[in-house]
Amino acid sequence: MLSRIDRFAYRSQHLSFAINATVMQEAARIMSRVPRPVVKREHLRALLQRRAELHARDLANVDAGLYPRSLLFDLPVRQFLRSFPRLVRDAPRVVRRMRAKDFRDIPAVDKERFPAYYRRTFHWQTDGYFSDHSAEVYELGVELLFRGTADVMRRQIIPPITKLVRAAGGAERVRLLDVACGTGRTLHQLSRAHPAMRLWGVDLSPHYVRAARRRLADVAELTLAVENAEKLPFADGAFDVATSVYLFHELPRNARRNVARELHRVVRPGGLVVIEDSAQLVESAAIETALREFPREFHEPFYADYLEDDLAAVLGEAGFTVEAVEPHLVAKVVIARR
Secondary structure, three states, rough: OOHHHHHHHHHHHHHHHHHHHHHHHHHHHHHHHHOOOOHHHHHHHEEEEEHHHHHHHHHHHHHHOOHHHHHHHOHHHHHHHHHHHHHHHHHHHHHHHHOOOOOOOOOOOOOOOOOOOOOHHHOOOOOOOOOOHHHHHHHHHHHOOOOOHHHHHHHHHHHHHHHHHHHHHHHHEEEEEEEEOOOHHHHHHHHHOHHHHHEEEEEEOHHHHHHHHHHHHOOOOOOEEEEOOOOOOOOOEEEEEEEEEEEEEOOOOOHHHHHHHHHHHHHHEEEEEEHHHHHHHEEHHHHHHHHHHHHHHOOOOOOHHHHHHHHHHHHHHOOOOOEEEEEEOOEEEEEEEE
């Protein structure tokens, strides 16, 4: 069980990050002259309640042994300190791009290799997903956006995986694929929760995979590759578990289904799929205005459609049996079985 000191330190850490992130966001709004999102008062109250529930669940998961205490205090502070000056220096370029609606402002890339929906500046970030600079500042930008809760939401995929590991008789018996692994943050948390697990990760950005290799250099059982999630280079039934975090809302409707079918193909019969992504209206109508405001401020061209395209139903169409849908602040976790 966590001590009172642990709980105090945890809450102090998150309060401090939330205050600093709020100040930075408000300063950025003033500088860019972007109006504050219009969110109904009852939806703001719901967000605050959901935030409190997320933190309570995070602590309860540690008490239950579903992941280690160390993950509660695992923010990459040194990396953030390195990234922050870059993020600040880059802010005027992001603002200019946002005002011009210039979502095609990316380096020259191979159009045969990268699909059209991917060749854009998601979130107005410089270079889209096509530079080392983008990979360097991405995680800090996400944590600031979610005011220190991105990692907390992200690790809510671990409890169902821990239960599968226990049923399998140990992590060394489990092969896990993380699809759209990005800079490796999810794989990092999984490797700390289950050091003996055999891990694979794929992402479409060579620069983000390069960053993931640096971060995960100390993980023994790990393979990373630059691949498209719509056509995975693995045999049928190759994995016991497949995960994906914050991918589906950045895909057009047909690509979502292609990825879901590929997940179904590469997971063995009886295997587990755990998907985390943005909340959707089907289970989170209580925060509807907050969800609908998000793509108006950030370049998220497929998000409005995603809100209406129930992720559990998408997995069901692909052949999965959905076991649970869990709301977590502005995210959701869908747990399904092949």
